[in-house]
Amino acid sequence: NLNVPKARNRKIQMGEFKVHRIRFFDYMPSAIRAMAFSTRTERLALARADGALEIFNFSDNYFQEKVLPGHDGRAVEALCWVGPRLFSAGLNGEITEYDLENLRPRYTVDAYGGPIWTIGVNSQGTLLAVGCEDGTVKMFEVLKERIQFQRNLDRQRGRIISLSWHPSGTLIAAGMMDMIRIFDAETGRATHRLVVDRGAGASKSKEVVVWSIAFLSDYTIISSDSAGKVQIWDGLNGTLIRTHLITKWDVLALSVSQDESSLVAGTSEGTVVQFQFLSSTVDRLDKDWVRTRTFKNHSHDVRALAHTETAVVSGGMDTQLVVRPLLDKVEKNTRESAIRKVSFPHRSLVCCAKKAGVLLFQFPDHLELWRLGESDGYGKPGGSLPVKRGPEKLIQLKRKGEDHICCSALSPCGGWLAYSTVTSFRLYRLLNGSISICKVSKLPKDLRPAHQLCFSTDSSKLFASSSNSSVVVVALNEPECKYLGTLKAKYGCRQPVHLLSASENGKWLATANTDCEVHVYNLDKLKLHCTVPVYGSCPTAMAIHPTTSNLVVVHADQQIFEYSLVKKEYTEWSRRLQKQGLHSLWLERDTPITHVTFNPKNPAHIIVQDLFMFCIIDKSLPLPEAKNVLYNQMTLRSLPEPDRVLHSHGFKICKDFQHLLCVSLLEDHSLVVVERPLLDIVSQLPAPVRQKKFAT
Amino acid sequence: MNTNNSRCIAAVVKARSLREHRPANGSAGMQGGGRVRSRSLSVTMRRSAMTLQNNMAKNQRGEAAPSSRMTGRERQMGGFSLLLESSDDEGPEEVTFEDSKADARRSMKRALDTARREKELLKEKRRKRQELFQEQKKRKLLSAEVLEEIDSTKQEQSHVKAAEEEAEPEEVEGRKRNWKQNAARNLKGNYTVTTVKQSTLASSQLKAAEDFLHSRMYGPGSRRTTSNEMLSLENKMGKNKSAAVQFVKKNWACQKKAKAEKLKKTWIHMQQIPSS
Numbered sequence: 017n018l019n020v021p022k023a024r025n026r027k028i029q030m031g032e033f034k035v036h037r038i039r040f041f042d043y044m045p046s047a048i049r050a051m052a053f054s055t056r057t058e059r060l061a062l063a064r065a066d067g068a069l070e071i072f073n074f075s076d077n078y079f080q081e082k083v084l085p086g087h088d089g090r091a092v093e094a095l096c097w098v099g100p101r102l103f104s105a106g107l108n109g110e111i112t113e114y115d116l117e118n119l120r121p122r123y124t125v126d127a128y129g130g131p132i133w134t135i136g137v138n139s140q141g142t143l144l145a146v147g148c149e150d151g152t153v154k155m156f157e158v159l160k161e162r163i164q165f166q167r168n169l170d171r172q173r174g175r176i177i178s179l180s181w182h183p184s185g186t187l188i189a190a191g192m193m194d195m196i197r198i199f200d201a202e203t204g205r206a207t208h209r210l211v212v213d214r215g216a217g218a219s220k221s222k223e224v225v226v227w228s229i230a231f232l233s234d235y236t237i238i239s240s241d242s243a244g245k246v247q248i249w250d251g252l253n254g255t256l257i258r259t260h261l262i263t264k265w266d267v268l269a270l271s272v273s274q275d276e277s278s279l280v281a282g283t284s285e286g287t288v289v290q291f292q293f294l295s296s297t298v299d300r301l302d303k304d305w306v307r308t309r310t311f312k313n314h315s316h317d318v319r320a321l322a323h324t325e326t327a328v329v330s331g332g333m334d335t336q337l338v339v340r341p342l343l344d345k346v347e348k349n350t351r352e353s354a355i356r357k358v359s360f361p362h363r364s365l366v367c368c369a370k371k372a373g374v375l376l377f378q379f380p381d382h383l384e385l386w387r388l389g390e391s392d393g394y395g396k397p398g399g400s401l402p403v404k405r406g407p408e409k410l411i412q413l414k415r416k417g418e419d420h421i422c423c424s425a426l427s428p429c430g431g432w433l434a435y436s437t438v439t440s441f442r443l444y445r446l447l448n449g450s451i452s453i454c455k456v457s458k459l460p461k462d463l464r465p466a467h468q469l470c471f472s473t474d475s476s477k478l479f480a481s482s483s484n485s486s487v488v489v490v491a492l493n494e495p496e497c498k499y500l501g502t503l504k505a506k507y508g509c510r511q512p513v514h515l516l517s518a519s520e521n522g523k524w525l526a527t528a529n530t531d532c533e534v535h536v537y538n539l540d541k542l543k544l545h546c547t548v549p550v551y552g553s554c555p556t557a558m559a560i561h562p563t564t565s566n567l568v569v570v571h572a573d574q575q576i577f578e579y580s581l582v583k584k585e586y587t588e589w590s591r592r593l594q595k596q597g598l599h600s601l602w603l604e605r606d607t608p609i610t611h612v613t614f615n616p617k618n619p620a621h622i623i624v625q626d627l628f629m630f631c632i633i634d635k636s637l638p639l640p641e642a643k644n645v646l647y648n649q650m651t652l653r654s655l656p657e658p659d660r661v662l663h664s665h666g667f668k669i670c671k672d673f674q675h676l677l678c679v680s681l682l683e684d685h686s687l688v689v690v691e692r693p694l695l696d697i698v699s700q701l702p703a704p705v706r707q708k709k710f711a712t
Numbered sequence: 713m714n715t716n717n718s719r720c721i722a723a724v725v726k727a728r729s730l731r732e733h734r735p736a737n738g739s740a741g742m743q744g745g746g747r748v749r750s751r752s753l754s755v756t757m758r759r760s761a762m763t764l765q766n767n768m769a770k771n772q773r774g775e776a777a778p779s780s781r782m783t784g785r786e787r788q789m790g791g792f793s794l795l796l797e798s799s800d801d802e803g804p805e806e807v808t809f810e811d812s813k814a815d816a817r818r819s820m821k822r823a824l825d826t827a828r829r830e831k832e833l834l835k836e837k838r839r840k841r842q843e844l845f846q847e848q849k850k851r852k853l854l855s856a857e858v859l860e861e862i863d864s865t866k867q868e869q870s871h872v873k874a875a876e877e878e879a880e881p882e883e884v885e886g887r888k889r890n891w892k893q894n895a896a897r898n899l900k901g902n903y904t905v906t907t908v909k910q911s912t913l914a915s916s917q918l919k920a921a922e923d924f925l926h927s928r929m930y931g932p933g934s935r936r937t938t939s940n941e942m943l944s945l946e947n948k949m950g951k952n953k954s955a956a957v958q959f960v961k962k963n964w965a966c967q968k969k970a971k972a973e974k975l976k977k978t979w980i981h982m983q984q985i986p987s988s
Binding site: 089091107108109130131133149218219222225242264265266284315317695698699700701702703704705706709712 | 914915917918920921922928929930933934935936937938939940941942943945948949957958
């Protein structure tokens, strides 16, 4: 746990920065448990082991649009899209439908079959089938506002681990222990029983679990089991066509492409094996499932797979989401063909109180408050300074109830702390230099659970985003907080607000929602001031400049816009940037900017940060052209002073700190850099399989 | 008839020479049980041959044939026996039927006895082993049992005491001491111990399902290693070879380090006091 202040000396209009390098944020992501891709909306829904759900927009640079916080005991095992609706089933025996506009579960239905292992919808979208621990496949009718239990299929002896509908909706194939059952969906009778071989050797005594199953339209059934086999069956006759042994461990997941020409299987080794329906000869008569590619993108078990039209999406116990484009569907060596790994959330989990020098870390089940360390003296650029007083953890606040923390915020003076779950909202007062904490009990009733929280710079107001993109404004007072008003967006905005930014002078508040709408409110009048023209990509970070009142918005496709709130138009610099275009290397970055801040000493500076770098954009310097080197800080340092001016451009990027979770500028002009090295996360993951390698 | 007879005799002699151990006791003519295929033999001769053969067979088997019967038959074919005995090279041993019978009986009894003894020995071994296992199991389960008992009712306090007394002396000394301490702390005053959140059927089923998943993926036979080892292997085999991850165990002797830190602080403080 280092807090080593370092001095950085950049002579070119950057000034000196003392850097607080923070590594004591023990952020630990949760394993990916299930996935479902909706081709219609191009959204991927992801369920994690702690019950959290994430929605990724695949058409917007794989941006993590929405995060629904988890719940103790939700234990999601399977996800299913029914049109635009999202359903999940879990080991708690419940089917949950989610409200994606309010980021919470809409309702839950108990299936009364014990833990539910799998869920599947028929191609017409009318019936939902769930496979339960007690051996029944239960059918639910999908109605407009709810689901309703219809009937049980024939009860089997043994749990139903996986199921798949035939595209016609007449048959269901269910994977159980040691066998596969084919059901007639109309009569409910089990028509065929396909016996799956157990493994050889020691595994012969253990039952083989059919982890995943797929029913194709030509009545072929593809199954994957714990003995490491992918088997191809004839679903009409109930016979085995082919067995492929792809691993010594379990094959945990299967996914078939929409056109049924390709399927992928995920194993416990972390490999994803692709099979394609190809013919060995030129004529297309004798097509067969042939093993083609093997991808090794994970170090731990792959538990969830999705096969989109152009890519294979995999996730598992190593908590990383990997999107691997298939090179026969995309153009080679382009941005689209690059592999994408999402290891960290696309939103900030760290809040920095600039005046107090206190950090707030958000975990799913608790909050931590830390005071930054201090150091005297100066040092060489790049050297470390002696620490006079180390960082100390002031408060650890555990959440109440079973819902996980959705959002949290710390006031800049360090005196107020607020957090919200899907069911409750809590506000705390911090005293004696943020050491003692007491809960504010009298809260206005309009202050409902929020998706995003923000304090005003003078710590007098709290902004909490609510339903329909509205924001509730509350005045912070000691015994009782007063409700000041609700800022309403124009009619028809339903998506949740995921970004909130208040200006330093207390006059403006900017909100952004997942529909890419950015609204700016006048806080003096508590009314909508203006709406920024909608840009096709979702905003990922934004901030209002303290002196010029320009709103800087960064989007998921890495575009940057600067909008003048006073003049209600884009600034001249922004127009110049759009005209010239951003550097190609900037646009090719695959992690979004999660934080925008400004430098009080230099009004021309904009500091932006993503996972691998932070950049100081100097508006007074020329913009980098396509032929310039973008990452030129190292080379500039080696040049003599007069030459530096010639070669420098406005994007000064620093890549010294990696896996950045937050970069912030304190009032005393020292930089706070919160890092979370990936190695620290990987070393705490559960056990991977033991691979025997030569010479080890 | 005569040629037949002579042929029979020749056959019998041949048969006799083939069977060395057959005591020549009885007529030569009508011997050779089964091998003699002569349809023209008179019934009486055949019968007598059969009886002779029977007697000889009985003798071989060591069965007791009443001597009176024997002698009677011998009288019948007295002439035959004389013929046989005279043409025999080696005389059989004089072993009476009772002796051989008794011998055979003894050997069989001995064999049966040893078999029985072995079986009993094995049984005894198995039983002892089973007892040992059950004892070990009881020892293991004992603490959990005791926990449950404390959990349910107040009366169980006495059971705890009894269980502790019953506990084997080989039980882990620390555990026992802890238990004694805990028991001593908890047994004062009137109170009940219950869980804060009642565990429902759903939560127990959820736990069972999670246990099933965990045992399939990480249970015995899953052939797993640790993340640390995996990363260390990568370091070893990678392009830039480096040391194992967590080569130096940084979290060793935490308490000692904390103690040393405290000592250092107090020492510095002490140094500052005389100077001020």
